[in-house]
Amino acid sequence: MVMAGPSDNGGAGAIWIFTRSGGTWSQQGNKLSGTGAVGSARQGSSVALSSDGNTLIESGPADSPGPLFSDGANWIFVRTGGVWTQQAKLAPSGGAGNPSLGVSVALSADGNTALAGGPQDNGSLGAVWVFTRSGGAWTQQAKLVGAGAVGSAALGVSVALSADGNTALAGGPQDNDSLGAIWIFTRSGGTWSQQGNKLLGAYAAGAAQQGTSVALSADGNTAVAGGDFDNGGNGAAWVFTRSGGTWSQQGNKLFGTGSLGAAGQGRSVAVSADGNTLVEGGPSDALNMGAVWIFARSGGAWGQLGSKLVGTGADSTGNLVEQGFSVAVSSDGNTVVSGAPSDAQQTGAGWVFTRALTPAAAPIGVNPASGSGSFQIFQFTFSDPDGYQSLEVVDILIRDVLDGRQACYVAFVPSGPNSGSLYLVDDAGDAGGPYTGMVLPGGGSTPSNGQCSIYGGSVSGIGNTLTLTLDLSLNNFPGNKIVYMAAGDARGNSGWQALGVWQIPFTPAGSISVLGLAPERAVLGSGTAQTLIATLKDDKGAGDFGVVNVLVNNFIDGRQACYLAYVSTTNTLLLVDDAGDGGGPFAGSMMLNGSAGTIQNGQCSVNSVGSAAGKSDNALTLTLNVTFTAGFSGNHIVWVAGRDAAGGNNTNWQAMGTLTVQP
Structure with a gap:
């Protein structure tokens, strides 16, 4: 995750990298600020990451200031072994005036194609620049200008790229007296061209400024445009889909329920890789506290997921927080980041929200x-x-x-x-x-x-x-x-x-057979003890038993399993270690019907208290007091097998029960 602070150090700007491990976020290294800046570049005004997280682009639209606007520039950083270093500074060529390159940026999944918006180019008509990397060297590939603009569209206020870098989306929120619009460009053989006419969402109310924010699915077939001034500043987002090279609007405009005042929804948007989860930020909600809304698509129809999201612990000392000013979503749609640049008197902060996974079926x-x-x-x-x-x-x-x-x-x-x-x-x-x-x-x-x-x-x-x-x-x-x-x-x-x-019904092949398991079906929480009782029969008498095995796993595989062996002649219970070799090494052993003790591996533990082995006539009953770990949650099968001391008779594995371990 990248957090940006363009006002850091008197407007020089910087970015911070955070990584997640086991649900805990921590900063990776020191803040990053690109070298070679001219003036107070406001680095970090926009940022983007490759899919593997090892290539980063951050912009400085105020770099190299001119009379009214700046040329702007972008910086590329790469990570190796957890250490970030600068790879390049990218400046625009072919600009008309001072384009303020980097008001928005995007990266392809492999990090080899970069897109940067310059909305002040050519008297604020705007343009978008494409850069590509080969062998670690970056070059400009194209400057893109949208056809059909009305007035100073400010094309490039927002940009997005498909995963393969071959579909580009650019927003021009000032087009046609601030109605706004978005443009799609595609690349073939290294050549870029506009795909269709500019797109303008239906059902807008007033000067919506569509294209203030944009997002693209990984395949480039779902596009989202935010317009935060729709309907008097309430804001909304529009979704467009592509089929056979033709774009059309999907459904009505989207605006979340539960907003307080003119929320400015659509100031930021993001979409998951499959295009089915959409995040919309409204930083002006509740007197600039801000919030984000989540929408999901099913069968081509969009609906809001839950209530709006507002992070706790906000510092509104300066009467502004602006959660949702920027948003991001993970490729699977289950992690959302909401940025708030005005938290704690413009120190800024970010909130991370996660969605619990529930199987659809x-x-x-x-x-x-x-x-x-x-x-x-x-x-x-x-x-x-x-x-x-x-x-x-x-x-x-x-x-x-x-x-x-x-x-x-x-x-x-x-x-x-x-x-x-x-x-x-x-x-x-x-x-x-x-x-x-x-x-x-x-x-x-x-x-x-x-x-x-x-x-x-x-x-x-x-x-x-x-x-x-x-x-x-x-x-x-x-x-x-x-x-x-x-x-x-x-x-x-x-x-x-x-x-x-x-x-x-079947006839056992030898003199030993597995009679049953109790219970045959169990549902229990991890950390909760469960008694399992396996009963076997040997026609030659209980004294003929050699080894009884119990295996709890998804498949007949001793690795990462609860795999037990009871040796009848010594009354010893062995627990195989996580490597799963039935011959050892073992995670532990203990005598049954004796002193207290516990044996455990990564999947389960067995307590001698409540465990026992009993023999009567030709029957052996093995009672196990087992507790399963949270890491072993899920549905499992309980297999039981028995063989005599000489190994001449073996039941082979018999599926005798199932159990569900809840986390």
Whole structure:
């Protein structure tokens, strides 16, 4: 993150770099101020970063002052090993008069294309300069002037670049008596040209000064223009989208609710990489306390997310704070920065806001979550915070491993033109088909593959929840199976989640078998103790047991797992370390049925108090008092395996339960 102070040191200006680690922000190095400045350049008037954060451009529009305005300049800094050094000073060529280059700046994702606005060029008609880097050397590539301007448009007050640097956006808020407008330019083979006519948002009220601020999505297909003087200073933002090289306005103008007075919304705007999250700053809100508003796009429609954001701890000693004077948003749209240059009598400050991530769609569970039998009616439940109608597909996969081949793999389409369609993927396991299917409600057919048949089903939805009921036959599919579920909507897919186990009757291969686990399904918070009881049988008697293993993880993988081994002959419990080698080294060991003690690794700890091993006739019962760490949160499978002392009989891993560890 970059914080700028153009008034630092009598107007010389400077910038400060901050980095985040584990949620904590700290300053990286000393303040930066470019060398070679002429006069009080006001460095830091605008800043931009490359996507990897290692190239930075900062401007000094007052550099090299002239009679009325200045030539302006930009400075490039690069970071190596955490240390920032100046790479270049960029000055404009081909200017008409003193353009004040650097009132606005932008960088491509790779940091090799820079854009700088000079709104005072040619009697305030304005222009934009493009610079490119090759081998560490910077050169000017083009000067861009927008066609169709009316009067002194001040083109370049704001600029933005797409990630690849091939689409440029420039705002001219003074165009046509301050109605304002924006211009799009594209690059092909190193040559720049204007794409279409200038853009002016509809539904403006008065001299809105559209183009005071601008933003572009990473692909350059979504453009945002802010106009802070719309509707008597209330302000607004306009969104435009590109299809086939043609631009059109998307929806109405955007202005947030809850403003106090003429907020000046649109003084600053920012948009996430995918163009679906928009941030709008209103620094004049609540008598210049300022605020920011967040909007989200779904299905081409925009809506406000929550209430306006106002940072706490503001110092309004000088009667001004102006939060939202500048804004920025991370590429994923989950971190927002709001700048306030007037906080603490113009010392300035910034606030960082983060959005908690909630899966757009998620599987909730299966009922029953465990059991046995060849025939069963299951209820599978899914949710979507936007309403169950927003679910586009839900999936169920029943198998001993996460593999669609030779599985009972079902997909249901809750919405859209194929709404109600239920598909059973064939034995080859390709989700794209071929498959057999039926339509719910109704049916009439019996979809089947080599593992299961669907004898009917129903679907119901209320609020955010969808319930899919299926009557399944699993009689050609013996063994202990895992019930995986997934859900997807327009915003993404939850990924597969293990939420149940089911035993289809089978005959164990040897004399040892895993009888069960209690509980078979558990939901617990990290740091909360959970008792797990595994029961095994040896037809030769309990004294024949050698080792019993318990593995808690997403897959059969001992790495970064809660991986335990109980050695029956010594009554010793071993916890494998994070590297996951069953032969050791071990994170710890302890005797059961003895003194108090705890063993732990990065995923779990086991307390000897509450843990025990018991033998009776041909049965062994292993009781474990386990606590999981916050870093091990999520849905996991509990596998159990047993073998005799000679190693001749081995159950192999058997999926016996699932548990969810909440952070």
